[in-house]
Amino acid sequence: MIQSKDFLRVKVEEDLQVGKYKKIITRFPPEPNGFPHIGHAKSIGINFGIAHDYQGHCNLRMDDTNPSTEDTQYVEALKEAVEWLGFAWEGKVRYTSDYFPQLHEYAIALIKMGKAYIDSLDEEEIREYRGTVKEAGKRSKYAKRSVEENLDLFERMKKGEFKDGEHILRAKIDMSASNMKMRDPLLYRIRHATHFRAGDAWSIYPLYDFAHCLSDYIEGVSHSICTLEFENNRDIYNWVLDTLGLSSRPYQHEFARLGINYTVMSKRKLLELVKDGQVKGWDDPRLPTIAGYKRRGYTPESILNFCDQIGISKANSLVDVAQLEFCIRDDLNSKVPRVMAVLDPLKVTITNYEGEEEIDASYYPHDVPKEGYRKLPFSSTLYIERDDFSENPPKGYYRLTPSQSVRLKHAYIISCQEIIKDS
Numbered sequence: 119m120i121q122s123k124d125f126l127r128v129k130v131e132e133d134l135q136v137g138k139y140k141k142i143i144t145r146f147p148p149e150p151n152g153f154p155h156i157g158h159a160k161s162i163g164i165n166f167g168i169a170h171d172y173q174g175h176c177n178l179r180m181d182d183t184n185p186s187t188e189d190t191q192y193v194e195a196l197k198e199a200v201e202w203l204g205f206a207w208e209g210k211v212r213y214t215s216d217y218f219p220q221l222h223e224y225a226i227a228l229i230k231m232g233k234a235y236i237d238s239l240d241e242e243e244i245r246e247y248r249g250t251v252k253e254a255g256k257r258s259k260y261a262k263r264s265v266e267e268n269l270d271l272f273e274r275m276k277k278g279e280f281k282d283g284e285h286i287l288r289a290k291i292d293m294s295a296s297n298m299k300m301r302d303p304l305l306y307r308i309r310h311a312t313h314f315r316a317g318d319a320w321s322i323y324p325l326y327d328f329a330h331c332l333s334d335y336i337e338g339v340s341h342s343i344c345t346l347e348f349e350n351n352r353d354i355y356n357w358v359l360d361t362l363g364l365s366s367r368p369y370q371h372e373f374a375r376l377g378i379n380y381t382v383m384s385k386r387k388l389l390e391l392v393k394d395g396q397v398k399g400w401d402d403p404r405l406p407t408i409a410g411y412k413r414r415g416y417t418p419e420s421i422l423n424f425c426d427q428i429g430i431s432k433a434n435s436l437v438d439v440a441q442l443e444f445c446i447r448d449d450l451n452s453k454v455p456r457v458m459a460v461l462d463p464l465k466v467t468i469t470n471y472e473g474e475e476e477i478d479a480s481y482y483p484h485d486v487p488k489e490g491y492r493k494l495p496f497s498s499t500l501y502i503e504r505d506d507f508s509e510n511p512p513k514g515y516y517r518l519t520p521s522q523s524v525r526l527k528h529a530y531i532i533s534c535q536e537i538i539k540d541s
Contacts, residue, residue, distance in 0.1 A: 124430035126164065126371060130172055130341060139340040142174030146200065146207070147214075147330065149181040150192035152385040153400035153407040154199045156442075157376040160425045164373065165343055166205040177337055178207035181330065182215050183323050185313040195400065199408040203418045214329050215315050217336050221324050222276070224332055224362060225287060225306055229268045233361055234305060235261050236271040237288045244286075247293075248301055254294035255301045261290060275308055278321035282308050287322075291357060299350045300357070303327055331355040331368070339368040345375035346434060374434045376425070381406050381439060420449040455481030455490060458527065463501035468532060471498045479528040496529055509537060 123131075133139050144165040148154060154162075169176040178200060182188050197211060214221075228234035237258045239247065249255030263271075275285055287306035295301055305328040312318055331354075334342045342355070352370045359367045375383075382388060388405060391397045401409035411421060424445040428437050457479075479494040502518070511519045518524045523533040 125432065126168060126341075126343060126373060126430055127171065129371060130168060133340070134172065141340070142169055142172040143177070143208075143338055143340045144169045144174065144343060145177040145179050145212075145334065145337065145339050147179045147181050147333070148196050149184070149187075150189065150196060151184065151187040152192055152389055153195045153409055155383055155385070155388065155406045156378070156381075156408065156411065156421065157383050158199065159203060159408055159421050160376040160428075161343075161345070162200055162203055162205060163422050163425045164430060166200075166207075168341070168343070174340070175208035176205070177209070177212050177339070179212040179214065179333060179337070181326065181333075182213050182313070182315060183326065183329050185309060185311040185316075185323065188314055190314055195409060202408065202412060203422060212333075212337065213315060214324075214333050215313060217329075217333055218316065218320060218324075220336060221329055221332055222322075224358075225324070225328070226269065226272070227362060228289065228305075229272060229287075230265055231361070232265060232290065234268070234287055234289050235263055236268045236275070236285050237261070237302075238285050241283060244304075248298065249293070251298065255298075257293045257302065258288075261288075261302070272306075272322075275306070275322050276320070278310065280308055282310055284308060289328075289354075289357070297350055297353050299327070300353050303354050327351055327354040328358060331358050331370075334368040335359060335364055338366075342368045342370040344370060344372055346372045346432070347375065348372060372432070374431045376428070377434065377436045378406070378439050378442065379436050416446050417449050417453075420446040423449060451483075452486050452488075456483075457481070457492065460501050460503050462504040464504040464507055466500050466502055466532070468498045468500070469535065473497070477528050494528055500526075502526075507534075 130142055134142070146162055146165045148158060166176045168174075178197070180188075180193055180196070193211070200207065225234065237244070237260045239258050239260065244258075247256045247258060271285060272287060274280065275287075285308060286304055288302045288304055291300050291302055293301045304325050306322050306324055308321060309323045310321055313320065313323075331342070348370070349372045352372070355370045377383065382391075383406065388400075388407065391405070392400055392402075397405055400407050401413050403410050403414040408421070421442075424442050427441065427445065474495065474497045476493040477496050478491045481490040481492065482488045505517075506524075507518045508515055509520060511517075511522070516522075516524075518532070518534060520534045520537065523531050525531045
């Protein structure tokens with residue numbers, strides 16, 4: 119059942135009504151370079167949720183285009199997170215590396231069309247030539263290379279004849295574009311590193327802006343849903359697919375990423391904490407990773423309810439961490455039996471009570487329709503929390519005082535007759 123009509127679902131319904139797509143296919147495409155955090159939980163809920171609501175399916179695809187940072191342990195962590203949250207992906211886990219041969223052919227097609235060239239500027243020069251927000255960029259002199267020379271260099275790059283950074287494949291678009299992402303973006307880089315799946319088969323790897331849109335197209339994705347940080351990348355997404363003349367293509371739609379106050383949501387910074395030994399692994403309960411929340415006692419329902427409560431919008435905002443804490447308390451309230459514990463004990467002696475008895479103490483509050491209780495021992499000597507008594511109470515204090523009686527939970531009303539202090 120569709121519970122809300124956020125702008126993404128409105129768009130999906132519009133596309134279905136006009137017959138733009140016959141089936142809704144989404145994807146969750148994380149890079150396996152760290153454990154997923156609670157921000158990923160929002161993306162997981164959106165992509166898998168929309169696919170479910172409209173009888174489609176969602177693919178789980180690892181964006182494994184950087185062999186220097188990726189690892190199988192992160193792949194397993196991502197799979198476990200999706201499953202723990204209660205979702206199932208369509209078919210097998212997909213990998214961008216599965217499409218390396220096809221992506222390579224698409225790159226060759228752009229070169230033959232004169233829409234891509236091999237640039238030999240170094241990283242600093244590329245940054246300098248790019249220009250600024252107020253000033254147009256300057257195209258590299260290497261953009262004048264012939265199609266034949268570009269094809270030859272690209273093939274030699276593939277064979278591993280050049281060092282990292284010696285050459286790079288760029289799209290030929292517009293060095294004066296207002297969207298700086300469109301100023302001849304980088305498509306393929308040389309990277310001499312062993313890929314955790316492809317091994318040493320490749321010496322060149324596609325960059326995100328080239329690989330992502332084409333991987334979506336290859337998989338038949340209808341709606342490529344990502345966070346607002348990729349809004350400017352949408353122009354490249356469209357340019358690649360349109361320039362190659364690919365029909366029945368996907369379109370990108372952005373939503374606001376999840377931000378929580380007092381919470382580090384950067385995988386790079388989380389990785390530093392793990393590598394420096396500041397925390398005990400990615401599943402340390404102090405980290406905002408899904409594995410960390412799981413160890414802390416959070417439930418999948420509480421995290422998904424939290425994501426549902428904050429909604430889907432187009433404007434970035436910061437959510438109070440108290441809202442997440444409310445969601446776990448609310449979820450556990452109807453599920454988990456509760457007992458009391460005294461952390462800072464204060465001895466109480468009941469002078470007009472003799473003997474011992476057992477009192478029935480319910481596991482659930484009155485508003486939870488569940489049965490169950492435990493036997494609570496009661497005698498003339500017991501202990502209460504030190505904060506539950508005040509000799510000089512402030513205004514509005516409703517616990518035990520020399521002049522104010524209270525009822526012990528599950529038991530009797532007691533009054534303070536005498537205060538005995540240690541000498």
